[in-house]
Amino acid sequence: MAARLHRRSFLQAALLVPAALLLPAPPGLSPGRGQALALGGTLPDLDAAAPAFRLEGVSPNGNGDPMASELALADFRGQWLVLYFYPRDFTSGCTLEARGFQRDLAAFHQAGAEVVGVSADDPDSHASFCGSEGLAYPLLSDPGGAVSRRYGSWMAPYSLRHTFLIDPSGTLRARWVGVNPSRHSAEVLASLQQLQAASLS
Numbered sequence: 001m002a003a004r005l006h007r008r009s010f011l012q013a014a015l016l017v018p019a020a021l022l023l024p025a026p027p028g029l030s031p032g033r034g035q036a037l038a039l040g041g042t043l044p045d046l047d048a049a050a051p052a053f054r055l056e057g058v059s060p061n062g063n064g065d066p067m068a069s070e071l072a073l074a075d076f077r078g079q080w081l082v083l084y085f086y087p088r089d090f091t092s093g094c095t096l097e098a099r100g101f102q103r104d105l106a107a108f109h110q111a112g113a114e115v116v117g118v119s120a121d122d123p124d125s126h127a128s129f130c131g132s133e134g135l136a137y138p139l140l141s142d143p144g145g146a147v148s149r150r151y152g153s154w155m156a157p158y159s160l161r162h163t164f165l166i167d168p169s170g171t172l173r174a175r176w177v178g179v180n181p182s183r184h185s186a187e188v189l190a191s192l193q194q195l196q197a198a199s200l201s
Contacts, residue, residue, distance in 0.1 A: 051150035057140035080113035089129035100185030
């Protein structure tokens with residue numbers, strides 16, 4: 001019981017990390033140009049290749065119902081990808097964030113972008129979450145945190161609430177570590193549209 005309460009308090013504290021908490025590397029660590037440290041580890045470089053992944057999870061079928069799937073970063077080549085990590089299905093903040101991305105999903109698709117969520121929950125939990133919230137985008141399962149670690153977004157046993165915007169060539173273009181779940185989707189969509197407009201000018 002005490003361990004559960006400690007883990008819950010730790011997770012609640014982790015979710016309150018402000019956007020400004022992007023720390024420079026301590027002396028001797030030298031994570032590399034463009035990198036920064038967040039609560040979950042070293043974040044991947046901006047304007048460099050996004051870390052590869054391949055994970056099982058659920059994706060909507062033709063009727064919008066969740067079905068088992070396996071997706072990799074390479075599957076999104078040629079389109080923008082919003083890859084968001086979150087702690088746990090059915091929790092209040094994660095539900096708000098998921099609903100926001102679902103609300104704006106048509107706008108993301110219109111901009112040539114896909115949305116994918118990642119957490120440590122298993123595919124059965126993801127299927128229930130998608131079904132209960134009407135989510136029409138994939139949720140992937142990262143139970144050991146292998147992919148979350150590559151994105152500096154793991155604090156066992158949870159993925160942290162971090163988001164990464166990856167362009168059609170697989171390059172990481174933006175990242176968020178201080179996420180307000182209620183308005184985050186609109187924030188990511190605005191950044192996506194700004195990046196696309198800048199590439200046309």
